[in-house]
Amino acid sequence: MEENQKRLEQNKHEKPMSFISMVVITGLVGGIVWSSLALLAYFFNFTEVRPNLILEPWALGDWKKGWIGTVFSILAIGVLSIGASLLYYAVLRRFNNMWVGMAYGIGLFLLVFYVLNPIFPGIESFWKLSRNTLITTACIYLLYGVFIGYSISFEEAERNVREEEAKESPVS
């Protein structure tokens, strides 16, 4: 009975998160949310590129083209995205505005679609992609960049404010 009681939501106590776990969660959620949106865009033929792209360089079974492959690739993008957000955290978190996040997103887009293009046989070379595909994917990367960048920079700014407050009034 006691054990049961402890597991109920009502009896949990929330603690404020540490910064690094917030960064990791933001990366994971950002990757999953925006790649799901990309999947939706692929479904409606806005873009020729689907999230399954991420599994292409690896020789896996046929399942990687089915729905299991889609789920796995969204999760894989989520995990990769943790790396992207940690990188932002390490390098760019001091800049508290949205433009840096946008630039970061566009940078990632160029990295994947221009620089790393050769390792994905499934997508055409950068200049042969259709206009719709380029614009849609660029927009999704841009929003993803803002999501990661703005969140981390905002949290950094908030934490600084809180620390200063704690210095001024050392109550509790």
Next chain:
Amino acid sequence: MSKTQNKLPIPESLSEVESYMKNRIGLEDSFDLGVRKLKILKKNVHFYYVNGLCDTSPIVQIVKELVGINNSEKLSLQLQSIVENRIVHQSVEQVKTMDEVVDQVLSGLIVVLVEGEGIGLVVDVRSYPGRQPQEPDTEKVVRGSRDGFVENIIVNTALTRRRIRDERLRFEIMKVGERSKTDIALGYIKDVANPDLIKVIKKELEAIEIDGLAMADKTVEEFLVKQGYNPFPLVRYTERADVAATHLLEGHVLIYVDTSPSVIITPTTYFHHLQHAEEYRQSPGVGTLVRWIRFLGVAASLILLPLWYLFVQNPDLLPEALSFIGPNDKSNIPVLLQIFMADIGIEFLRLAAIHTPTPLSTAMGLIAAVLIGQIAIDVGLFVPEVILYVALAAIGTYATPSYELSMANKIGRLFLLITTAAFHVPGFVIGMTAWILLLAGIRSLNTPYLWPFLPFAPKACMQILVRRAVPGSTIRPSIVHARNRQRQPAKNG
């Protein structure tokens, strides 16, 4: 207080006071101003009042008591203190300048003046015309309290105080408006609310320079957040006392404006406008479901029409499974024009419904539903799909809990429609992106508008997606910068 010295002190002679009142506030010109003259212990005693704003029965009591002095007291030099002692009311105050006398009389209090003293006794016998608290029309719930705010600031603060009997609940009152002298109260809990926010709001309110606040809270909002032509609501209004109390406990600062039944909640984000008291009146599971369905409705009100129009333009975008979508009949008018006409038609109806008296609105509904909808299709003006999607978007608009937000989303929808029509897929995608970025860029009282989604705050975002159990949510939302983050005392465990 140096200002008081410059103002005219109350003259000792009552006839001088009377002529001042005649010149300054039009005693005898205005019928609602009055003076009652009594003779007590051979001295003149005058009462100034505004009829309609004060309650007659305590005044009659006071007059009875004062006239009784003639029978029971001997002649005395201490008339002023005898009179003060005999005023049978709990709220009596002394004033020394004519400005205060005028202000108080026009607020509905009575002022008692004794010959040769130069002191006014202000008695609070105000009784403003107003209604009883009733359920607000815009925020109904199935269960829960039915007492909404009214047009009287005193009743409104009392309704809040009844829910939070905390010693640290503060209502700071100030008068704004050169002519209207409207009361504005700033409500917050002292050890919870962010002191910087309180300071900012107070400064903004004190800086308001206007002759009158006839439109009350809306005018105050425009001075406070300076939104210009940005259609998105930057503060939230509520007419429910329980919603107001909940936000106070979360650390928000509330602004009560006299003569308005809505209270301003600051700071506010986009997602505050998507919540409704009803969710907190159901179990957490049901509340969550209600909330998700509501999100769907809001999303439909925003993107359904542009998305459908995109598929009308480019049917090749549709996946195999959805290829049945699209206008099946040939239409005589371009679909875009049809959408705009139907959407504007619904807007006509909505505007008409606001000021149509109830007996006529039934007839209006009939005309709208039967005549316009069906017959517009029969004569070949609209294709049925247009009616369907425009109606869905309209219902989505009505499912938005905040009226202000639903209007702003409507503008967003029209904007997306135009970009889609002009640039097809890139128009839709870039339009959506621009819309999200614009929203993310708005800051209302230093709060990012799309918080907790953008910037992302994991726990607060969970609170938005899932209506959490109240005993589990022990931390106040970080965006209000509460001084005390724990809602419930943390037990060891």
